[in-house]
Amino acid sequence: MPPLVFIDGDQGTTGLQIRARLAGRRDLRLLSLPEAERKQPERRAQALNDCDIAILCLPDDAAREAAAWVRRPGVRLIDASSAHRTDPGWTYGLPELCPGQAARIAASPRISNPGCYPTGALALLRPLVDAGLLPADHPVSIHAVSGYSGRGRAGIEAHEAPAAGEPAPPPFQLYGLALAHKHVAEIQQHAGLRERPFFVPAYGAFRQGIVLTVPLHLRLLPAGTTVAALHAALQARYAATPRVQVLPPAEAAALAHLDPTALNGSDDLRLAVLANPAHGQVLLAAVFDNLGKGAAGAAVQNLDLLLHGA
Template identity: 55%
Template sequence: MAPIRVFIDGEAGTTGLQIRDRLANRSEFRLLSVDPARRKDPAARAEAMASADVAVLCLPDEAAREAVALAASLPGGGPRLLDASTAHRVAEGWVYGFPELSSDQPAAIAQARRVANPGCYPTGAIALLRPLVDAGLIPPDFPLTINAVSGYSGGGRAMIEAYEKGKAPPFELYALGLEHKHLPEIMRYAGLSRRPIFVPSVGNFRQGMLVSIPLHLDALPGRPKAADLEAVLAAHYRGSTYVSVVAADGLARLEPEALNGTNRLELFVFRNAAHPHAVLVARLDNLGKGASGAAVQNLETMFGLTAAEPVHTAQA
């Protein structure tokens, strides 16, 4: 089989560089590049796209839309597309690139011409909520709050420079206007009909992420136990290569950096037997399963390749 020709449009950014690093030593892929001096030249980019089997878009949203139009203008509609921006995650004609979403999602990705790579926060929130909504344990219109903290590498060049020059605070909440761009994606793919309150934050560490969702179990229909939630999650992700449900017993703290450099995602259900409360938590690398790792997994799924990273068996 000839190597799959991959053009990373925006390869000089954080996500593009990490995708390139993950593919560099894999013989199944052949990376195509544009001369650095011509990276913004539409003609050079069109030439690279025309030679590619798939173009990965690591661009700001508006530039990603322009890249899609550029690809569509090529003979045959251009290469297959994998968009790592926010631009097409809820757009018609695009398949959502979270293979673990449902049993038929890998086949949909494999057949798609256009795949939207998930966002980092949505990956954690959707992974926790979708199985529970599908199972009827959380109603689609249930009032939810989603809290999350990410390393600063997810904030773009200006934020990265501010933190690495010591000019940023140790921790900050942001998007306090309650209009974060990930909300439509979370709602659609978690199966929610009621808009959750989403409170993201950034800490003074480069990468890693925790997404947490507190629940009053006695406010849910049927008053489920925390063990019921955990059982549904475990059944949904049983056999998954990258997603694991980890027993939270005995854990009183959780740090966000444990999965850095991997494409793994860990899910926890914290509880206290004396109270009808639970806290759902997802842990991932915001640059791994939240960005470049997910992109490589999608490329593998799109072209029927075996996952390169071994199955993760997590331990509490």
Template identity: 50%
Template sequence: MATRIFIDGEVGTTGLQIKSRLATRTDLDFISLGEEKRKDAAARREALNEADVVVLCLPDDAAREAVALIDNDRTRVIDASTAHRVADGWTYGFPEMTPSQKQQISGAMRVTNPGCYPTGMIALVRPLVDAGLVPSGWPLTVNAVSGYSGGGKGMIAEFEDETASNFTKDNYRTYALTLAHKHVPEMQAYGGLAHPPLFAPAVGRYAQGMIVDVPLQLWALDGAPTPDALRDVLATHFEGRQFVSVASAAETDAMKGLDPEGLNGTNRLKLFVFGNEATQQARLVALLDNLGKGASGQAVQCLNIMIGAEEGLGVDL
């Protein structure tokens, strides 16, 4: 029997991407509301309770409201919003984060899809914290740049619609200058950190793709680990994973730069350790599509795990 799926918010940026990835699936039965019923509470309640799995692609408050409308103990939920990222009773939907995470997701009733920036940061940091190379109390800085699609329809219009009142010609913009970005709590919680990292995000004039960069002064860490030691821990942690890979030393040594659009349209996440042994410094860098492994691709991956389908089915566009 096909799994009944309801994407609440299917016309938003993430919803459209998820729908595209699932469009050819024959093992799924889609519940869809017409435009006139998408904001009808009774129609949404019926759809939410009729579905086997609900995928929420909504603003935070609307996502909380949707969960409250589910009055049965059968419907499972994947929430792509920030609303439940660090909430009790929700499983974090990053299957590669720990050795047991995929199994936890497979049996979970409530899964919160990770943020795009945290996916890259946690992949770089959590294995090193767990291995003891980076202390949980270390004062981490996270620099990152994303395509403007990460800001949803509003920011897309700001960069693409020349008739919009807020149209911008900015090529690059740093933001979250109050140091209170909504992704910081999950970075701290799932990065295994005792303190919030200093997060410095930016947006560039390109649609999608992301680089997350964590600099480390290796000389200040206990034992002064080498770049190779960091790379070995990451490579061991993600060995055999379908969607996460670690670049070799030979590959990083040959690189002159990194294109943030390099993995667009995929659910892949690639990690790099750039190091200078003479200065005992390193840059941990993650490359991903903010709409792929950073959003809709990862949601589809979690859906596959939850319903027992092949993990990679339909995750790439």
């Protein structure tokens, strides 16, 4: 009999997307609670212990609580919240993070889905740190703009169904101005950085999609580091990874702009190394769908690893 999968929080933005992706699949069964029981702790706890795999699409505190409710050995968890992303007892759910990570996910009972912004940041940074091209104590700055769905249901409603009398959201807004965003620790840990990176996120007036960039000065990198070496390190890491595309140097050089919506509706991640060699400046860039590879797509990717192996 196919494994039984329970989505705890299947009416939120990510949960609805995951449910839609799993509808009609024959390699699993979905366990659903009636609407009247979705917020009953005892019914949720029972479902969590009746299933084979649970996907937690909950706020952080609720995800910690739900994970603690699991008592039956053999129940495997995928947590889409940020509650366990730096917890050593959970496997970090970015299969492309480093060699062997997909196999570690496939064998793990507890997987923490990566955040949307960290997915792009880590895809750019971790290979360069591993290759010795980006020192672990480098002062890294990360700038990213997401569609308003990154705020979840509140962001979608504010833009698409505002309450009467509510002011229209601004077309662009920076946030996390206290430089204490919860993604910072996640990025630092899984990129292998010793120094805390700057992370400056923003929302734009478009529904979904992300552009994330990391500026670098070649003179601050190890002697002899070139634009070609940075590109080669990314290309080598992702050569056999179908979901991650590294733009060839000529295509990257021909870009006039980056469209955050370019990969909407897909689970792909597109990386580029942009440069001004005359001034020794490099811009690492990632484009992807915050609801795809950045959320629901990543959860389903990890679910497939649990179901079918690496």
